[in-house]
Amino acid sequence: YNRVIFGYAPTKFKAEGESATAHGFSAGWLGGYNVTKGKRLPLYIEPGVAMNMGFGEGMSESDKLLNIEVPVNVTYRYNIPNTKIRLSPYFGFHCKVNVLCLDKDGLNWFDYDVLNRFQFGMQLGANIDFNRFSIGVGWNKDFIPFADFDGINMNTSGLRVNLGIVF
Numbered sequence: 300y301n302r303v304i305f306g307y308a309p310t311k312f313k314a315e316g317e318s319a320t321a322h323g324f325s326a327g328w329l330g331g332y333n334v335t336k337g338k339r340l341p342l343y344i345e346p347g348v349a350m351n352m353g354f355g356e357g358m359s360e361s362d363k364l365l366n367i368e369v370p371v372n373v374t375y376r377y378n379i380p381n382t383k384i385r386l387s388p389y390f391g392f393h394c395k396v397n398v399l400c401l402d403k404d405g406l407n408w409f410d411y412d413v414l415n416r417f418q419f420g421m422q423l424g425a426n427i428d429f430n431r432f433s434i435g436v437g438w439n440k441d442f443i444p445f446a447d448f449d450g451i452n453m454n455t456s457g458l459r460v461n462l463g464i465v466f
Contacts, residue, residue: 300331302345302426302433306461310364312351312445314453321364323353325459331374345372345389350458355410361403370422385428392421393439408446418443424459433463 308325311318319413327349335342346369353364371392379386385446395418401406424437437459 300343300463302329302331302347302463303327304329304349304433304435304461304463305433306355306459306463308351308459310351310455310457312356312453312455314446314448315424319356321353321355322361323351323364324354325349325351325461326390327368327377329372330374331378341376341378343374343376345374345391346370347372352400362408363401364397364398365401365448366397366418368393372422374426376428381396383430385426386421387426387428389437390421390423392419394419395441397445413448414446415443418445418455422459426461426463428465431465433461433465435459435461435463437461 309320309322311320316378327347329345329347331343331345334344342396351366351368370391370393372389374387374389376385376387397416400414418441420439420441422436422437422439423438426433426435440456446453
């Protein structure tokens with residue numbers, strides 16, 4: 300199966316007990332491939348690609364953030380008997396490349412060698428498929444900090460709420 304998604308994707312920035320949130324959206328694609336012999340179990344690997352855009356507080360009061368993410372999930376797609384509804388909890392890891400980080404004046408934060416262009420992390424959540432339509436909720440956490448200010452790490456995590464089409 301293939302799932303095309305679009306949704307709300309805020310990113311939470313946290314350093315030394317302080318936090319800020321950049322609200323934004325995501326869009327992406329995931330493909331599902333059954334990994335059991337003879338397709339006996341509805342156990343799938345879901346590789347994909349997503350784009351996340353955020354606006355708001357991050358490094359300053361008004362930032363613009365863009366990253367490209369490559370997730371790989373393990374998903375169990377449980378089909379509710381006598382319906383076209385599937386519950387699909389998932390867990391996986393992602394690699395993320397931070398492409399853009401601009402402040403309110405258009406200055407690029409990557410010019411200051413404090414941000415990491417690459418991040419690695421995990422995600423978990425669930426999708427509910429209604430025939431060909433999908434609703435998903437998930438959470439992700441990056442293990443590699445977004446920024447390092449003289450030994451103070453700024454970590455990122457985020458909620459994901461998606462609508463999608465499954466084909």
